[in-house]
Amino acid sequence: MTTKNQPQLDVPQLVLEAHERCQEHLSPTPLEYSRYLSEKIEGEVWLKLDSMQRTGSFKFRGAVNKILSLTEAELDKGIVSVSTGNYALAVAEAMRIRKGRATIYVAEDIDPSRLALLRAHGLDLVIYGEAPWDAEKEARRVAEDNDKIYVSPYNDPIVVGGQGTCGYEISKQLPDLNAALFACGAGGLLGGVAKIPQPKGRSFWHFSRELPGDV
DSSP: OOBTTBOOOOHHHHHHHHHHHHTTTOOOOOEEEOHHHHHHHTSOOEEEOGGGSGGGSTHHHHHHHHHHHSOHHHHHHOEEEEOSSHHHHHHHHHHHHTTOOEEEEEOTTSOHHHHHHHHHTTOEEEEOSSSHHHHHHHHHHHHHHTTOEEEOSSSSHHHHHHHTHHHHHHHHHOTTOOEEEEEESSSHHHHHHTTOBOTTSOBOEEEEEEOTTOO
16 A cells, blocks of 8 residues: 555566566576366466575575665664564575675574574574564564664565566566466565566466465
């Protein structure tokens, strides 16, 4: 939703800028035909394998676009973010490219296996609050009170633009696509891909399924 003081974002432009900024660090992921699912619906179903992206998820797209957009002076202030797992790995990898580190807030209810994975990667973690929203509010507060840069997993136009490079790739890989189905947690991915035009000048239909607490 927009107001008079909040002009509508030019999402396709944000995505194109992200593609240019990040192409050295993002490898286009495969789009593979699924015979099983295609037979189920009597149509063609293709799967975008973003699990093969760096750090194992699409979250790296938004994280690296945001981190690469920051100046050295901003990086020197310190980076704070929040995650339930995937975004933490993405931010850490993006910061490695910039030769820095970030402090990641996670909630007490984080899955133990994810926590072990994050610790194995040597991330600077702060465990705070019972739920992800508690950790997010605290991360925002710490960043604001200490003049650090808060890197949101979803609520940032540059992050949304980075996530949208997934849809940009799909539009190039499958020009005749009619509809796409995306998982939706906080909405960063869906916000980025929702307005990606097809090469023929039309947009494909988007459907989403909300997932609980995945940031």
